[in-house]
Amino acid sequence: MPSHLEIEHLSKHFPLRSGLFGGHGGEVRAVDDVSLTVERGEILGLVGESGCGKSTLSRLVMQLIPPTAGTIRIAGDTLTGLPAGEVRRRRRDFQMIFQDPYASLNPRLTIYSTLAEALRTRHPRLSGSSLIDSVAALMDRVGLDPGFMRKYPHEFSGGQRQRIAIARALAPEPQLILADEPVSALDVSIQSQILNLLRQLRRDLGLTMIFISHDLAVVRYIADRIAVMQAGKIVEIGEADRVFHEPTADYTRTLLAAIPRIASR
Amino acid sequence: MPLLSVEDLRVSFHTRNGIVRAVDGVSFTVERGQTVGIVGESGSGKSVTCYSLLGLIPKPPGRIEGGRAIFDGTDLLQLSDPQLNTVRGRRIGMIFQDPMTSLNPYLRISAQLVEPLILHEGLSRAAALDRAIAEMAAVGIPRPADRIHAYPHEFSGGMRQRVMIAMALITRPEILIADEPTTALDVTIQRQVLDLIKARQAELGTAVIFITHDLAVVSEVCDQVNVMYAGRFVERAPVNELFTSPLHAYTRALQASIPALQTKGEDLYTISGRPPDLSRPIPGCAFAPRCETETRDQCLTDRRPELVEKSPNHWVQDCPGCLGPLRGNPQS
Numbered sequence: 001m002p003s004h005l006e007i008e009h010l011s012k013h014f015p016l017r018s019g020l021f022g023g024h025g026g027e028v029r030a031v032d033d034v035s036l037t038v039e040r041g042e043i044l045g046l047v048g049e050s051g052c053g054k055s056t057l058s059r060l061v062m063q064l065i066p067p068t069a070g071t072i073r074i075a076g077d078t079l080t081g082l083p084a085g086e087v088r089r090r091r092r093d094f095q096m097i098f099q100d101p102y103a104s105l106n107p108r109l110t111i112y113s114t115l116a117e118a119l120r121t122r123h124p125r126l127s128g129s130s131l132i133d134s135v136a137a138l139m140d141r142v143g144l145d146p147g148f149m150r151k152y153p154h155e156f157s158g159g160q161r162q163r164i165a166i167a168r169a170l171a172p173e174p175q176l177i178l179a180d181e182p183v184s185a186l187d188v189s190i191q192s193q194i195l196n197l198l199r200q201l202r203r204d205l206g207l208t209m210i211f212i213s214h215d216l217a218v219v220r221y222i223a224d225r226i227a228v229m230q231a232g233k234i235v236e237i238g239e240a241d242r243v244f245h246e247p248t249a250d251y252t253r254t255l256l257a258a259i260p261r262i263a264s265r
Numbered sequence: 266m267p268l269l270s271v272e273d274l275r276v277s278f279h280t281r282n283g284i285v286r287a288v289d290g291v292s293f294t295v296e297r298g299q300t301v302g303i304v305g306e307s308g309s310g311k312s313v314t315c316y317s318l319l320g321l322i323p324k325p326p327g328r329i330e331g332g333r334a335i336f337d338g339t340d341l342l343q344l345s346d347p348q349l350n351t352v353r354g355r356r357i358g359m360i361f362q363d364p365m366t367s368l369n370p371y372l373r374i375s376a377q378l379v380e381p382l383i384l385h386e387g388l389s390r391a392a393a394l395d396r397a398i399a400e401m402a403a404v405g406i407p408r409p410a411d412r413i414h415a416y417p418h419e420f421s422g423g424m425r426q427r428v429m430i431a432m433a434l435i436t437r438p439e440i441l442i443a444d445e446p447t448t449a450l451d452v453t454i455q456r457q458v459l460d461l462i463k464a465r466q467a468e469l470g471t472a473v474i475f476i477t478h479d480l481a482v483v484s485e486v487c488d489q490v491n492v493m494y495a496g497r498f499v500e501r502a503p504v505n506e507l508f509t510s511p512l513h514a515y516t517r518a519l520q521a522s523i524p525a526l527q528t529k530g531e532d533l534y535t536i537s538g539r540p541p542d543l544s545r546p547i548p549g550c551a552f553a554p555r556c557e558t559e560t561r562d563q564c565l566t567d568r569r570p571e572l573v574e575k576s577p578n579h580w581v582q583d584c585p586g587c588l589g590p591l592r593g594n595p596q597s
Binding site for chain 1: 306307451452453454455456459478479480481482484485508518519522523524525526527529532533534535536539
């Protein structure tokens with residue numbers, strides 16, 4: 001059986017423009033010949049510093065930008081090269097969670113409207129009381145009180161907003177969740193709630209997840225395997241504890257040496 | 266005698282939604298050369314504490330309701346703005362989370378670095394420029410004599426933070442207030458900036474007040490740590506002691522909720538609920554609604570728990586509810 005997500009020789013090069021009329025400026029290899037697989041139900045941690053290409057990689061997987069070269073397959077189906085309409089249809093299968101839930105939720109929609117819209121991408125005929133029931137079930141699943149479904153995003157705290165964003169990502173019943181720094185903007189005490197929630201969702205729903213973060217301690221905790229990215233390339237990939245405790249790539253060692261640690265334990 | 270002694274500082278903001286007690290009776294001291302940490306979550310009042318010492322909170326809506334901040338024999342809270350100008354940026358320097366918001370984008374770095382020297386020390390422009398270049402070299406900026414004439418946007422985030430540190434330390438202040446100085450930086454750059462602050466501090470003997478939400482950063486840079494919650498200090502201890510034997514329920518819960526200290530596969534401890542609404546008076550223990558100790562029903566409700574010294578240098582709010590063992594948590 002093929003892996004759930006297979007990325008083969010994926011590249012994305014952006015042209016560098018020099019001067020007013022473009023000219024020949026070379027290119028930036030934001031993603032440079034990346035190959036990796038993610039198994040069903042696995043959480044893959046993707047770490048790297050700003051500018052390493054991890055966001056470009058996630059936008060490629062989400063089919064938001066076309067790759068320069070390479071293929072992406074989800075559950076055996078090749079996504080790269082599909083016509084635009086088909087990409088839109090398939091997009092339900094992979095959903096994203098962003099760092100700043102406030103920026104990614106429509107401030108003028110109630111939680112009900114946001115979630116109902118997302119639910120209907122998968123079940124267009126859902127309406128009336130069954131739609132309300134589905135929204136309530138979704139809110140329940142992410143630990144929100146369904147009694148709040150008529151409220152607006154600004155009426156919620158940061159942690160609750162991230163729960164709403166997670167609920168919206170779950171609504172179209174995706175097979176793959178791409179979480180881009182989902183806890184970086186949250187306070188320590190809220191961060192632990194969201195991490196617990198993501199682990200619980202993986203257990204209950206068998207979700208496959210790519211968890212992007214700059215925080216190695218968080219990734220070590222939540223991910224099954226860790227991929228370390230530098231300058232567009234995956235420099236190391238392996239089982240999380242192994243990468244964390246016995247890194248083989250020099251760059252991983254540099255990263256690990258840099259994280260502040262609580263020494264006295 | 267401590268270099269800085271803050272006693273019962275109270276700061277509030279008078280807003281349309283009522284009086285928000287952002288800092289509610291905070292006391293601490295800073296000794297020469299020492300690094301004192303203030304750790305807390307967003308909205309706990311850690312930045313307001315430091316900003317109010319330098320007259321940097323907007324008034325109105327901000328108002329200093331009481332307290333003293335004795336620095337070298339004078340109460341900073343009583344100084345007029347012109348008097349504060351002789352302290353701010355000269356004897357007490359400051360660096361912020363985002364260097365881009367505190368550097369003037371229209372001015373070359375050189376203009377911004379020489380300004381405090383000309384203003385505070387009366388140096389000539391040429392002499393000030395020499396000192397500025399030396400300071401750029403001291404914070405590890407390559408080719409400082411050329412780079413000093415660049416604009417802030419021509420530097421990377423880490424280099425900008427170095428420039429900020431150079432600017433804050435150029436007048437050899439006795440205290441450096443660092444407000445989340447590495448939060449916006451990548452981990453390898455954070456390492457360089459933390460090391461740089463420590464190195465410059467050792468060379469110059471500067472005391473540092475380090476504000477952060479990051480417990481790991483605290484554990485690396487601070488000598489003494491204050492844990493802040495809802496405008497109050499709930500615990501203060503030497504850094505190692507705070508991590509080996511935390512006393513207050515909030516401190517213990519925080520430590521149990523960070524992934525770095527937990528075994529993989531085990532659920533993280535979570536603190537239920539939200540921080541209290543500071544626009545309502547809190548007569549008793551501010552953590553009581555979220556406290557999950559076995560003795561939580563003993564949390565003080567009628568009077569505020571006092572900070573008491575439980576063991577030498579280890580202070581904690583004396584709330585019987587918050588000192589009991591945490592429920593369902595192997596860490597406690």
